[in-house]
Amino acid sequence: MNKNNIKVIAFDADDTLWINETYFREKEEIFTEIMSNYLDSPEQIMDELFKTEMQNLSNFGYGAKGFTLSMIETAIKISSSKITANDILKIIDLGKSLLTIPIDLLDDVEKVLSSLQNKYKLVVATKGDLLDQEKKLVKSGLTKYFHHIEIMSEKKDVNYQKLLKRIEIQPSEFLMIGNSLKSDILPVVNIGGNAIHIPFHTTWIHESVNEEDIRHLNYLKVEQIIDILKYL
Numbered sequence: 001m002n003k004n005n006i007k008v009i010a011f012d013a014d015d016t017l018w019i020n021e022t023y024f025r026e027k028e029e030i031f032t033e034i035m036s037n038y039l040d041s042p043e044q045i046m047d048e049l050f051k052t053e054m055q056n057l058s059n060f061g062y063g064a065k066g067f068t069l070s071m072i073e074t075a076i077k078i079s080s081s082k083i084t085a086n087d088i089l090k091i092i093d094l095g096k097s098l099l100t101i102p103i104d105l106l107d108d109v110e111k112v113l114s115s116l117q118n119k120y121k122l123v124v125a126t127k128g129d130l131l132d133q134e135k136k137l138v139k140s141g142l143t144k145y146f147h148h149i150e151i152m153s154e155k156k157d158v159n160y161q162k163l164l165k166r167i168e169i170q171p172s173e174f175l176m177i178g179n180s181l182k183s184d185i186l187p188v189v190n191i192g193g194n195a196i197h198i199p200f201h202t203t204w205i206h207e208s209v210n211e212e213d214i215r216h217l218n219y220l221k222v223e224q225i226i227d228i229l230k231y232l
Contacts (some may be wrong), residue, residue: 005172012178013126015200018212019104022212027094038079049074068095076156103139113145121147127155155183157190185219195219
């Protein structure tokens with residue numbers, strides 16, 4: 001990565017700027033407790049939920065709303081349609097609670113954004129439910145740092161190409177920073193951009209990638225967001 005070429009730095013939001021996945025995992029655990037009335041194995045419950053989420057992804061997209069609908073559908077399947085209305089309400093409340101979680105910024109996020117703001121154009125490049133992500137950004141207090149906010153339905157090569165066209169820069173002038181190898185790193189490297197991976201301690205299985213398979217790719221890996229300042 002040649003920092004002298006970089007003009008725009010894009011940041012993923014969930015689990016790069018603030019904590020997100022941890023809350024989803026907590027709700028999944030509560031869901032398995034509710035469903036233990038109908039099925040003994042937590043692992044099997046989680047497998048069924050993940051399977052349903054993947055089947056629904058193209059219709060519901062990412063985020064709390066799709067997650068909630070998938071939990072309800074899974075609950076009906078697992079219980080052979082015997083789940084009580086009371087348990088369905090508990091599941092709905094689980095989903096609603098994800099829409100009101102506090103925004104806990106990760107360490108040094110504002111310090112990094114403040115340091116970079118006058119050197120580069122900063123962008124948020126995230127995916128998920130539009131309304132939910134917009135609310136999170138407002139609640140985070142970070143919008144003042146960003147030149148542009150892009151909320152994508154998916155993060156693939158073509159989505160990043162559209163973003164670069166919209167902000168009128170070349171791939172070599174673009175740096176993406178995020179926690180997901182699958183969504184934040186691979187597509188950007190594929191189109192000739194630059195990327196820095198900051199792993200988060202919890203990763204949704206759908207976002208998992210075997211690092212051994214991508215060691216040949218040109219990207220940096222750092223332990224925490226403050227470390228990116230060493231390269232910029």
